[in-house]
Amino acid sequence: MKATRKLSIEKISIAPAYKVVSQAIERQIMQGTIKAGDVLPSETALAEQLGVNRSTVREGIRLLEQNGLVRRRGGKKLFASVPHYHETAAHVSRAMVLHEVTFQELWETIMALEPVAAELAAERATEEEIAALEDNLERTRRSLANSESLTELDIEFHHLIARASHNRALLLAREPLSHLFYPAFYNVMSRLNAGERLFFAHDKILEGIRNRDPQTAKSWMEKHIVDFRRGYELANLDIHAQVEPSSLPLVAE
Amino acid sequence: MKATRKLSIEKISIAPAYKVVSQAIERQIMQGTIKAGDVLPSETALAEQLGVNRSTVREGIRLLEQNGLVRRRGGKKLFASVPHYHETAAHVSRAMVLHEVTFQELWETIMALEPVAAELAAERATEEEIAALEDNLERTRRSLANSESLTELDIEFHHLIARASHNRALLLAREPLSHLFYPAFYNVMSRLNAGERLFFAHDKILEGIRNRDPQTAKSWMEKHIVDFRRGYELANLDIHAQVEPSSLPLVAE
DNA sequence: CGTTGATTTATTGTCCGACAATCCAATCGT
DNA sequence: ACGATTGGATTGTCGGACAATAAATCAACG
Numbered sequence: 107m108k109a110t111r112k113l114s115i116e117k118i119s120i121a122p123a124y125k126v127v128s129q130a131i132e133r134q135i136m137q138g139t140i141k142a143g144d145v146l147p148s149e150t151a152l153a154e155q156l157g158v159n160r161s162t163v164r165e166g167i168r169l170l171e172q173n174g175l176v177r178r179r180g181g182k183k184l185f186a187s188v189p190h191y192h193e194t195a196a197h198v199s200r201a202m203v204l205h206e207v208t209f210q211e212l213w214e215t216i217m218a219l220e221p222v223a224a225e226l227a228a229e230r231a232t233e234e235e236i237a238a239l240e241d242n243l244e245r246t247r248r249s250l251a252n253s254e255s256l257t258e259l260d261i262e263f264h265h266l267i268a269r270a271s272h273n274r275a276l277l278l279a280r281e282p283l284s285h286l287f288y289p290a291f292y293n294v295m296s297r298l299n300a301g302e303r304l305f306f307a308h309d310k311i312l313e314g315i316r317n318r319d320p321q322t323a324k325s326w327m328e329k330h331i332v333d334f335r336r337g338y339e340l341a342n343l344d345i346h347a348q349v350e351p352s353s354l355p356l357v358a359e
Numbered sequence: 360m361k362a363t364r365k366l367s368i369e370k371i372s373i374a375p376a377y378k379v380v381s382q383a384i385e386r387q388i389m390q391g392t393i394k395a396g397d398v399l400p401s402e403t404a405l406a407e408q409l410g411v412n413r414s415t416v417r418e419g420i421r422l423l424e425q426n427g428l429v430r431r432r433g434g435k436k437l438f439a440s441v442p443h444y445h446e447t448a449a450h451v452s453r454a455m456v457l458h459e460v461t462f463q464e465l466w467e468t469i470m471a472l473e474p475v476a477a478e479l480a481a482e483r484a485t486e487e488e489i490a491a492l493e494d495n496l497e498r499t500r501r502s503l504a505n506s507e508s509l510t511e512l513d514i515e516f517h518h519l520i521a522r523a524s525h526n527r528a529l530l531l532a533r534e535p536l537s538h539l540f541y542p543a544f545y546n547v548m549s550r551l552n553a554g555e556r557l558f559f560a561h562d563k564i565l566e567g568i569r570n571r572d573p574q575t576a577k578s579w580m581e582k583h584i585v586d587f588r589r590g591y592e593l594a595n596l597d598i599h600a601q602v603e604p605s606s607l608p609l610v611a612e
Numbered sequence: 613c614g615t616t617g618a619t620t621t622a623t624t625g626t627c628c629g630a631c632a633a634t635c636c637a638a639t640c641g642t
Numbered sequence: 643a644c645g646a647t648t649g650g651a652t653t654g655t656c657g658g659a660c661a662a663t664a665a666a667t668c669a670a671c672g
Contacts (some may be wrong), residue, residue: 123626124421136456136604147650159627161414164654168377168421173450175457182635182652189454196426197426197450198531201442203389204428207528214479215528275460275468278451279532351389355545374652402624412656417625435623435664 123158128168130156135175135186146176146184186351191278195197198282199351206348209290209338212283213345217331219280220264224311226271228320235270239312244267246308257292261285263308267327270315286349290338297341303333376411380419383409386521388428388439399429399437429545431465443473444531452604459601462543462591465536466598470584472533473517477564477580479524488523492565496520499561503554510545514538516561520580523568543591550594 121129134140146152149167151158167184170176174189202212227235242263249255261284268277268284294300307330314323339345374382374585406413420437423429427442455465456503480488491494495516502508514537521530521537547553560583567576592598 124625136453142457150652161628162626165418165421165625168363168418169425172425173453175453178653180635184653189450189458191454191458194451194454197442197448200389200426200428201444201447202528204395204441204529205444205527205531211526214475214526215532218471218475218529219468222467226467243475273464273467274458275455275464275536276471278455278458279468279472279536283532320379331513377654403623414657415655418654431624433664437624 113288114342122164123162125169126157127152127156128169131166132172132173132175136196140186142186142188144186146186148184168296191274194278195281195285199285202282202286203349203351207286208346208348209343212286212290212346212349213331213335216280216283216287217328217335219276219283220267220331221324221327223264223268223271223273223276223280224315225320225324226273226276227267228315228318228323230272231270231315235266236312236316239263239266239270239315243305243308243312246305250339253292253296255326256284256295256301256304257288260291260304260308261288267311267315289350290343291334294337298337300337303337304330307333376415377418378422380405380409380411380416381422384419384423385426385428393439395439395441397439398438401437401498403407403582443481444527444534447531448534448538452538455535455539456604457569458604460539460600461601462596463598465539465602466584466588469533469540470581470588472529473520474534474577474580475527476517476521476524476529476533477568478573478577479526479529480520481568481571481576483525484523484568488519489565489569492516492519492523492568496558496561496565499558506545506549507555509548509554510541513544513557513561514541520564520568542603543596544587546596547587551590553590556590557583560586582596 117169131140134162135142135159140146147155149160149163151314153163156163167176174187174193176184177187179185218359242259246256246259246263249259264284265281268280271277295304307326310326310329314320335345362508372482384399388395391534393399400408402413402416406416409416420429424431428448430438430440434437436472484492495512499512503514517537518534521533524530548557560579563579564576564583567573567579588598
């Protein structure tokens, strides 16, 4: 940059310039100097400001881009941005797959989160959110035969509930888990023909939410999740099997 | 628009080459063609294989690098890698801060996770893990006066319990939350002098774990988390305040 | 023969310059 | 006022260059 502050022969590894560039911009975004939606200077301008070459700036931008802190809109301009929750969820999903998390670990965690989500949803869901849930339920009723859409509808149902909980931390924590359940869920559904039970449980949960009855919503959600595990075992699937990456793209927006 | 005689299938923008490069490598890693620890070809070799320029390869590598799918060791060689859980946690933390998650949301979520973690830890903790928890407790006892170390020790305690739960999904889900609690926790500690209560609760939780008594561990953890919230309110802090970014680095390894 | 030290080679990080495609904005024609 | 045109700005990609340094190779030495 400008001042040479490298007098001491510090431990090791001065960060490469592209990383410094990325961190410099990241700091400004985190501090609020740059707000989401702001358009960033052009690459050449940044290169000049930061005193590095454009190629270096580009590499720095790639880091931010992958984080979702920055994205291109309209193909040209670079905007600061808040990471979309499904990008974040995808990161976590991938990490879990690579860490070879088992179905049981997934289940234990979702079992901790979903009932709370249902409980909070019963307290806070807006009319629109309840309508969306009812729409989902209706589509579920019409898809009882089709394992594939049933699986997608179930994932959507739980996602909608998490949204209705109005708790973004919860939403962000459960999303990657839900995503990873897809393959297991599909397996259970196509082998067990458990559509009726699923519909019934969803109906009860939604009833609890509609009636602003957190306890009902919560306990039916618990039953629902427990039931799924039983189905998993009944379908002769290995509870200690590693979760597979789901090719299903995370729900958008 | 359609004045040119280009084939009309041109609508969707083709992904830039650097993204294609990144995805190509990512796919190989996810499929297991490349396993964690493998050393990747040099940039020039990759450029040749993929038929693009080295600069383009570099930009692609940056994407993977930020994801933790790939990292440099010894400053030269590029290794495939599994994302470290604290990298993933940092992603999520940042996302939550930028989404302006409130303390209440954070609390509700951690309230769902921590008791389950304690419960599972009581069932599964190894002797080493229990020893580490006891060591932590002892250090806590000696730090009752110091808010700062108390905060760090508490975070470590909960992290150790999550580890002892032997559930990596749970570990990964709760880590970013725990991290974000740091500032709030420090505030409560330094205003309320609640070290004794904290120590007492930790002691009870650990007792439950040591005695392989999941219910005790779980219910004391519940009390502990509820207690923290009460402390937060007693300290006159706003439950709906946005969480701040913690400058505390995530626990390493 | 194994260890150490010197030398060569390979590779990364950074820079420079170039160019086509394309988006953006200002201008122009009507 | 408004649509088309044009020209500048910007991005994505390429090619090449070079210093620094990690890795590999070889030489000397005990």
